[in-house]
Amino acid sequence: MEIAFHGAAQTVTGSKHLITLPDNTRVLLDCGMFQGLGADTHLLNRHFGFSIQELDYIILSHAHIDHSGLIPRIVKEGFRGKIYCTEATYDLCKIMLMDSAFIQEADVRFVNKRKIKQGKDLLKPIYNQKDAELSLNFFFPIPYNKPHKIGKNTEFIFTNNGHILGSAAITLSMQDGSNKKVITYTSDIGRYDSTLMKNPESFPQSDVIICESTYGNRLHDDQQHAEQILLDTVIHTCINKKGKLIIPSFSLGRTQEIVFILNKLQLHGLLPKIPIYVDSPLSADATEVMRKHLQLLNEDVQEFIESRPDPFGFSGLRYITEKTDSQALNQSNKPCIIISASGMAEAGRVKHHIMHSITNEKNTILIVGYAEPNSLAGKLRSREKEVNIFGEPFQVKADIIIVDSYSAHADYLEIERYLKCQCANKINAFFLVHGNKEVQEDFKKFLQEKGFKNIHIPTQHSVYPI
Ligand SMILES: [Zn+2]
Structure with a gap:
């Protein structure tokens, strides 16, 4: 029995962990x-x-593209086994994988325009929308907390x-003769x-744990603090500057x-009456x-929907x-809030909203999370005075406000x-x-203590007997 790491090994994308069971069944955990x-x-x-032909199952932890995004590709290359995930993950993958395919196609079209002019070989997308649609036929949703045999x-x-x-x-449980692993x-x-x-x-006591470590040496700000800043x-x-508030967001x-925080603020009479737009089809x-899937959300949301049935909609x-x-939103100068994708402001409609508002000090751009340093949101985070958008330089006159407590990842104390729930011994x-x-080296020391x-700390394609 062994485990091989084919992604997210000393990096934060491409999650793919291949387990070979004692009877040679091969199970891939995530296909990011x-x-x-x-x-x-x-x-x-x-x-x-690894050999796709020898792979039997994929078990998918969640719909983020760095965990699910190569499923259309693996199916395109011949994988025909079952892909297990929860019902909500399946519903999200239906939109996320189609969107990802659309982006792959658009990116390749853009690059190929230049290649045609240069007389170079054209690129093909990693997969297209047809491949994404086909891959959805192999999904097999399973409820939480219900053991399923493979x-x-x-x-x-x-x-x-x-x-x-x-x-x-x-959690996988295997019986190998009299041994359970x-x-x-x-x-x-x-x-x-x-x-x-x-x-x-909590999860069952395990012999082997594969654990994420994104924030293995970091602590997040308090989330109450984030609501107040918003x-x-x-x-x-x-109200004071009579400007636009642009929020790049995943x-x-x-x-x-x-949206839920704004809804709560409005319910409590704290939110001024200004138009709010969520500008992104995805x-x-x-x-x-x-x-x-509201029943999967926490008690706060359950309590909230007793007074307002839609946590994500309000006047x-x-x-x-x-x-x-x-x-049309870009043409208007009236005060409003625009929440738009992508979170790193590298693509999508938010890039246009930033371009139209960044040179006016009346406006604010609120950065609500980590962004790659080279992305537009990353450059605004590091308070550059001038940024390039669509190849043109723009002076940063709008206020830039940064909030770091919106992460969806646990910090090291939360991990x-x-x-x-585990007995470390x-x-x-x-x-x-x-x-x-x-970060992983720091987290390793912390866990040892x-x-x-x-x-x-596995490297890419490393294999360990277990
Ligand atoms: Zn994720």
């Missing part, structure tokens, strides 16, 4: 896309590093890990007392969190999926899907709290994935 690794990204997303002597169970809607830790893959672990999600649940920023921008999770679709809020309506091997090397042993 690599993102933002420069020239390597292209190759990494085309060469899996192969002869193995079963797995999903437990809620509080990261995003539908997300789960995966239990492996848990935590995947991305959520936060405690989050705005929308339930707290992460309200202060709205008043400062839309379509899934972050957008609904902000955000509108993701919100629909959240509405379908003054409008979801914009049509491009022309989005463009420790999550691991308290009973764990034979502990693998750290989904983190950068220096807490009594965990045999902690490994």
